[in-house]
Amino acid sequence: DAGVTQSPTHLIKTRGQQVTLRCSPKSGHDTVSWYQQALGQGPQFIFQYYEEEERQRGNFPDRFSGHQFPNYSSELNVNALLLGDSALYLCASSPRESGELFFGEGSRLTVL
Amino acid sequence: AQSVTQLDSQVPVFEEAPVELRCNYSSSVSVYLFWYVQYPNQGLQLLLKYLSGSTLVKGINGFEAEFNKSQTSFHLRKPSVHISDTAEYFCAVSDMNSGYSTLTFGKGTMLLVSP
Numbered sequence: 336d337a338g339v340t341q342s343p344t345h346l347i348k349t350r351g352q353q354v355t356l357r358c359s360p361k362s363g364h365d366t367v368s369w370y371q372q373a374l375g376q377g378p379q380f381i382f383q384y385y386e387e388e389e390r391q392r393g394n395f396p397d398r399f400s401g402h403q404f405p406n407y408s409s410e411l412n413v414n415a416l417l418l419g420d421s422a423l424y425l426c427a428s429s430p431r432e433s434g435e436l437f438f439g440e441g442s443r444l445t446v447l
Numbered sequence: 448a449q450s451v452t453q454l455d456s457q458v459p460v461f462e463e464a465p466v467e468l469r470c471n472y473s474s475s476v477s478v479y480l481f482w483y484v485q486y487p488n489q490g491l492q493l494l495l496k497y498l499s500g501s502t503l504v505k506g507i508n509g510f511e512a513e514f515n516k517s518q519t520s521f522h523l524r525k526p527s528v529h530i531s532d533t534a535e536y537f538c539a540v541s542d543m544n545s546g547y548s549t550l551t552f553g554k555g556t557m558l559l560v561s562p
Contacts, residue, residue, distance in 0.1 A: 339490070366548060368548045368549070370550075375554070375555075376554055376555075377451075377537050377539075377552030377553050377554050377555050378491070378537070378550075378552050379552070380549050380550060380551070383548050383549060391545065391548070391549050393549070425490055425491065427491075427548070429548055435493055435496070436491075436493070436548060436550070437493075438483075438490035438491040438492070439490050440488070440489050440490040441490055
């Protein structure tokens with residue numbers, strides 16, 4: 336049983352560009368959450384998707400958007416990249432009514 | 448809104464010694480509490496969680512934590528650490544209204560176990 340998988344694992348972008356990160360949830364999970372982990376910090380909640388809709392959102396600007404597909408996989412899009420967007424982006428999945436989040440290994444984004 | 452304070456950014460300890468990683472939280476509502484571990488270049492793995500019931504929670508790899516509501520703390524303990532426990536440990540909280548997915552994390556404590 337595959338866990339949460341994320342792609343790409345590493346990528347480098349320049350300021351102003353756009354990036355798309357992808358996540359496949361653990362089998363049987365229908366809820367996907369995205370977190371940003373800056374260097375030396377704890378993860379910060381970006382948003383959560385369930386039934387293809389954004390259900391909850393953290394304190395992130397509209398440059399951060401997402402999507403969930405019918406197969407429960409998800410994408411995180413960031414537009415107009417800033418240097419401060421450099422971070423590890425973590426995807427986590429869970430069953431809707433259950434307590435444990437399963438995290439992927441993350442996508443490390445570097446903005447130059 | 449909630450917040451989490453991990454009082455130590457780094458905890459050095461010798462192998463087979465006991466360790467305690469401290470976590471305090473603030474919240475205006477009842478909360479769920481979690482400890483996660485992150486090994487280098489990996490995602491987060493759940494060590495243990497407090498949802499309700501007994502305030503002493505046992506987790507994986509010999510870790511345990513005690514929920515203290517009056518002190519708003521959820522300290523993590525292990526009686527004897529191994530080299531392989533070297534990792535970053537994160538305390539997290541979610542309020543009962545938001546559910547389990549919207550966690551607020553502390554800044555983490557790096558546990559450094561040396562021989």
